[in-house]
Amino acid sequence: MITAMHQELRSAVRELCQTFPDSYWRELDAKREYPSAFVRALTDAGYLAALIPEEYGGAGLGVTEASVVLEEINRSGGNAAACHAQMYTMGTLLRHGSERQKREFLPKIASGELRLQAFGVSEPTTGSDTTQLKTLAVRKDDKYVVRGQKVWISRAEYSDLLLLVVRTTPIEEVKKRTDGLSILLIDMRQAIGRGLTIRPIRTMMNHATTELFFDDLEVPVDTLVGEEGRGFRYLIDGLNAERILIAAECIGDGRWFVERASRYAQDRVVFSRPIGQNQGVQFPIARAYVNVEAADLMRFRAATLFDRGEACGAEANMAKLLAADASWEAANVAVQTYGGFGFAEEYDVERKFRETRLYQVAPISTNLILAYVAEHVLGLPRSY
Ligand SMILES: Cc1cc2nc3c(=O)[nH]c(=O)nc-3n(C[C@H](O)[C@H](O)[C@H](O)COP(=O)(O)OP(=O)(O)OC[C@H]3O[C@@H](n4cnc5c(N)ncnc54)[C@H](O)[C@@H]3O)c2cc1C
Numbered sequence: 001m002i003t004a005m006h007q008e009l010r011s012a013v014r015e016l017c018q019t020f021p022d023s024y025w026r027e028l029d030a031k032r033e034y035p036s037a038f039v040r041a042l043t044d045a046g047y048l049a050a051l052i053p054e055e056y057g058g059a060g061l062g063v064t065e066a067s068v069v070l071e072e073i074n075r076s077g078g079n080a081a082a083c084h085a086q087m088y089t090m091g092t093l094l095r096h097g098s099e100r101q102k103r104e105f106l107p108k109i110a111s112g113e114l115r116l117q118a119f120g121v122s123e124p125t126t127g128s129d130t131t132q133l134k135t136l137a138v139r140k141d142d143k144y145v146v147r148g149q150k151v152w153i154s155r156a157e158y159s160d161l162l163l164l165v166v167r168t169t170p171i172e173e174v175k176k177r178t179d180g181l182s183i184l185l186i187d188m189r190q191a192i193g194r195g196l197t198i199r200p201i202r203t204m205m206n207h208a209t210t211e212l213f214f215d216d217l218e219v220p221v222d223t224l225v226g227e228e229g230r231g232f233r234y235l236i237d238g239l240n241a242e243r244i245l246i247a248a249e250c251i252g253d254g255r256w257f258v259e260r261a262s263r264y265a266q267d268r269v270v271f272s273r274p275i276g277q278n279q280g281v282q283f284p285i286a287r288a289y290v291n292v293e294a295a296d297l298m299r300f301r302a303a304t305l306f307d308r309g310e311a312c313g314a315e316a317n318m319a320k321l322l323a324a325d326a327s328w329e330a331a332n333v334a335v336q337t338y339g340g341f342g343f344a345e346e347y348d349v350e351r352k353f354r355e356t357r358l359y360q361v362a363p364i365s366t367n368l369i370l371a372y373v374a375e376h377v378l379g380l381p382r383s384y
Pocket residue numbers: 118119120121122126127128129151152153154155203207209358361362363364365366367368371383384
């Protein structure tokens with residue numbers, strides 16, 4: 001499972017990340033600024049093009065390798081959320097886009113000339129109930145007219161392209177609620193101010209997330225990815241990759257928390273001995289480590305199935321749940337181990353704590369994963 005290539009990749013990403021130390025992320029966090037220099041360096045080194053086939057200028061690697069890249073970013077103390085979407089959104093274009101779209105966009109995404117960092121699914125009134133989403137694209141001659149609203153669309157201000165999920169047939173007119181959804185690849189450089197408005201949302205961590213308003217935005221029909229009405233199927237394919245990659249980020253976070261907590265527990269002397277000599281301090285760190293390692297096995301199992309082109313919905317969901325739980329447990333343990341210093345900005349534990357908390361909720365909340373496992377793996381009645 002751990003190949004020499006993975007080790008090389010890990011070391012190379014780690015080396016790049018070392019040039020962006022804790023202080024870099026801490027200062028950006030305080031100002032809620034996007035890590036442009038880091039994303040540029042990652043792009044220039046070719047890592048964000050890991051999943052783009054070589055014929056389109058990328059590295060032609062799998063989700064397994066891409067997940068190693070993102071894991072190492074988080075393990076180094078950084079936050080891959082600034083750029084992870086480029087990896088999984090690109091897959092939708094690759095698998096379902098036309099040859100023209102692939103030739104036009106993929107080489108430019110690989111070189112960094114174009115950024116595909118924004119993915120628009122969530123809406124304010126429908127939440128996790130994706131098939132109920134209301135943003136509508138109505139065909140008018142050789143255009144689609146888009147009307148609606150999205151929320152939590154991250155990195156929209158730092159992306160040129162937006163992969164947008166819309167309804168092209170109203171839900172009342174389809175047989176199955178999963179029918180009638182479509183995916184548009186929108187060039188935001190031409191859309192802003194002509195029907196698209198982006199409004200930033202400030203959150204508890206530095207995440208560059210936004211609300212998007214579509215007021216009769218006109219886009220050419222050839223922005224459609226794949227066939228009209230089949231967008232839900234395309235979305236599901238991409239979501240498995242997203243879950244695996246984010247699981248890997250959580251693994252990276254978990255390892256960062258365990259390493260920092262272990263180091264601090266060695267160094268901090270109270271009652272004339274290292275606090276880590278107390279079982280009450282060392283056992284929670286050891287347990288967090290065990291859980292991170294266990295979650296990592298599911299992450300690799302899911303990634304291997306994905307890369308073989310096999311069904312991996314259950315494994316991708318379980319990897320995301322286990323890894324998010326393990327990183328959250330490790331985050332709490334790190335804060336507890338640091339005592340008061342766990343709350344001090346200069347130690348970065350509180351920043352990483354806020355960052356990893358997100359993965360209990362996004363890109364899919366824990367309850368929805370459990371509902372998936374209950375229904376699709378265990379055959380229990382659908383609960384919602
Ligand atoms: C910082 C951030 C960045 C994000 N980035 C993006 C992005 O780039 N693109 C994008 O499209 N979206 C993005 N999201 C949205 C994210 O995917 C959603 O927040 C997430 O899917 C949960 O949806 P919701 O917030 O609407 O919660 P809701 O669906 O309103 O759910 C609220 C709570 O109720 C629970 N719940 C709901 N229904 C059930 C049920 N049937 N059974 C049990 N529990 C239930 C949920 O588990 C959750 O805990 C982002 C969110 C955040 C916070």
